[in-house]
Amino acid sequence: MANFQVLHQDSSSAARLGMLHTAHGQIETPVFMPVGTGGAVKGITPYHLKETGASIILANTYHLLLRPGVETIEKLGGLHKFMAWDRPILTDSGGYQVFSLSPLTKIDDDGVEFASHVDGAKIYLNAEIATEIQNRLAVDIIMCLDQCTPFGVDAPQLEKAVERTILWAKRCKKAHNRPNQMLFAIIQGGINQELRTYCAQELVKTGFDGYAIGGLSVGEGHDEMVKTVRHTMTFLPADKPRYLMGVGTPEDIITAVMAGIDMFDCVLPTRNGRNAFAFTENGPLRLRNNTHIEDSRPIEAGCDCYCCRNFSRGTLRHFFNIGEMLGPILVSVHNLTFYQRLMAKIRQAIKANNFAERAKELIMNY
C-alpha cells in the first residue's frame, strides 16, 4: 500500500484531504505538527500534548545532534521512547538550523562544517551523515539535507544552493536505508520561480516519498510566500504528500491548504504561548494585560482544551505576572489546541467540498 492516499479533492480549490500511513499510525491531512525542539514540546507533557489533538510532531535533528547526541538517543531506545511519544514523528535534517543558528566554518559540495551554538564544537554534516542520523533516530518521516539561504541572497548564491540541495537530496536517497521510514525532499529556490521549477522537477524526477517547500517564511512576506507556493505546487505529483516547512499563521496555513499543501509545522503556537499571546477566533489575547485581572472567562468560549476547561483569563494573567511556569504551559496548550481545531475545520470544509468559500470565512475569523 502507498504511504499516502488522497481521500478527497476539493472541487473549488487545490485543497485535498489525505491519509498518511506511518509506522506509528495514520495521520489525516492537512495536518499541523507541533515543534518538539529538544526532545519535548517546551513544557508540555505528552499527556497534555495528546489532548491537544496532535497526531504527529516535529523534532529538530540539529538540536538533538548537539544534545544529547544520536548515540545517546539510540541507547535510550530511539526518539519515540526518549520523548515518551508513541505517535508519528518527523525530523528535519538539521539544515535549517545549521544555516540559521550556527557560525559556519566551511561549506562545499560535499557538506557543511559548523560550530555548535552551545559550546562551539566543530560538527560536520553532509547528506550521508544527516540521513544516517535520522535513520538512527528511528522516526517515521525524515528530511533530505538542504542548503537554506537567507531571504534576499544574490542569484548566483541561490543557484548554487539549489544545485547543492538537488545533489544532496539524491545522495540522501541513496544513503537512506531504514524501512518504514519515509524520506521527503526539500525544494529550495527562494522566491525565484525558475529555480523553484528546476529544483522541483529535478527532485520529482529522482522520486521521494513526499516533497517539502523550504526557504519560505523567512522575510519574503505573505504574498510572495503564497505566490511561490502556488507556483511550486504545479510541479509536484498529486499522489505524494506536500509539506510547507515552518509556516505559519492561521491565514498562511489556510491559503497554503487552498494551494494543495498537506503538512505544516510552526513554533508560533508554543512560542507565542510562552509569551502570553493566545490565539482566538476573535483575534489574539495578550494575557499579561491588566484588563484580564478579574476576567473569569476562559481564553476562548467553547474551547474544549485543558486550559479553557479549567482556567480563567484572570488566573492565567496572574501566572504570567508572578512568573509561574503554568502560564506558558497552559497558553501553549490552548494555542496548540487552537491550531488543531483550525486543521479540523479545514479538513471538514474540504470534505464538504466548498473549501474556497469556507477558507474566506476562516481567514476573516482569524
Added chain:
Amino acid sequence: MANFQVLHQDSSSAARLGMLHTAHGQIETPVFMPVGTGGAVKGITPYHLKETGASIILANTYHLLLRPGVETIEKLGGLHKFMAWDRPILTDSGGYQVFSLSPLTKIDDDGVEFASHVDGAKIYLNAEIATEIQNRLAVDIIMCLDQCTPFGVDAPQLEKAVERTILWAKRCKKAHNRPNQMLFAIIQGGINQELRTYCAQELVKTGFDGYAIGGLSVGEGHDEMVKTVRHTMTFLPADKPRYLMGVGTPEDIITAVMAGIDMFDCVLPTRNGRNAFAFTENGPLRLRNNTHIEDSRPIEAGCDCYCCRNFSRGTLRHFFNIGEMLGPILVSVHNLTFYQRLMAKIRQAIKANNFAERAKELIMNY
C-alpha cells in the same frame, strides 16, 4: 458529625489513622500536603497533581494576598476555582512568610505591618484581617495568625511571641465566621518546653478544630524537632487533628507520625524536584549527574508515577542539561508521588498495628 475521626490507634506507638471531613471531600490521615505557593504547585497542572495522589494541598495566604489579592480571587470565584483544584485546600495565615520574607516595619500586640517583598508596599495584618482573608478565600481549613520567631531568639522575645500567638488565636476564633471551614491554632514556643506547654494548654482551653505545631524545621535539627514534637503532643486532645507545619524529610515525617502527627506540608519534594534531586527508596538521585546520560531506567523501579512510567533517567538528565521545563516538572511529579506513597505505606503500617517496627524499616530505606 465531628470533622475528624480517629479510625485506628496504633498499639506500638502514638501513630494513628484518621479521617478528616471537609467541604471538598474526605482526607485519610496521616496526610502530606503539597505546597501551592502562588495558586499553583509550581509547574504542575491539577491533572498531574491529582495523579500523584494528593488529596489536599496548601496555599500561601501571604503570596496570594500580595498577588493577585483576595478581592481578585473572590471575583474569580474563590481559590478552588482560581487554582482549578476541586479537592480540599488548607491556607496558612501568612504569619510565617511575614516574619521570614518581608522587611517588618512595625509589630505590636494588635498586629504586624510589613513591606511586600515584591514591590515594597506597606501591608497590615492582624488576627481579624488574616481570618477574614482566609474566610474569603473559601478554603477548607484555615490557620490562626501566629508570631513566628527565628531559631535561637532570646527568651523574652520568645515569650512575647507565644503570648501574642495565644492572644491572636483567640481573636481569630472570634473573627472566624465561615461555615464548613475549620480553624486550626498554631502552637509556638521554639524548643522551650515550658513555653510549648503553656501555649498548647492555652490554645486547647480556647478550643479549635485542630492544632498545629509551628516554628520548627527552622534550624533546630532533627533531634530537637522530635523532642519538641513529642513533648507538645502530650498536651493535645486525641480527637483533634494535629499538623506539623513545614516538615519535612521522609525521616522527619515518619518520626513525627510515630509521635501522633496527622498532617504535614513541605516544599522539599517540589523544590528538590526543580533542582534535579529525586527521592527514591535507595537514596536520592541527582539527575544532572553525567552518570545518568545513557541510563534507560526510570528514577525508581516499580514507581507508578507519570514520570517513571514514561521517562528514563537519561531523558530527564537531558532535560535539565538543556534547561527544558519538563525536567523540573517531571521530577516534581515523581517526588510528590514518592511522598504520597510514603504516606500510604505509613497508613498501611498503622492499620497493620505495628507502626513502631515498620517505622524503623521505613527510615532505614529513606
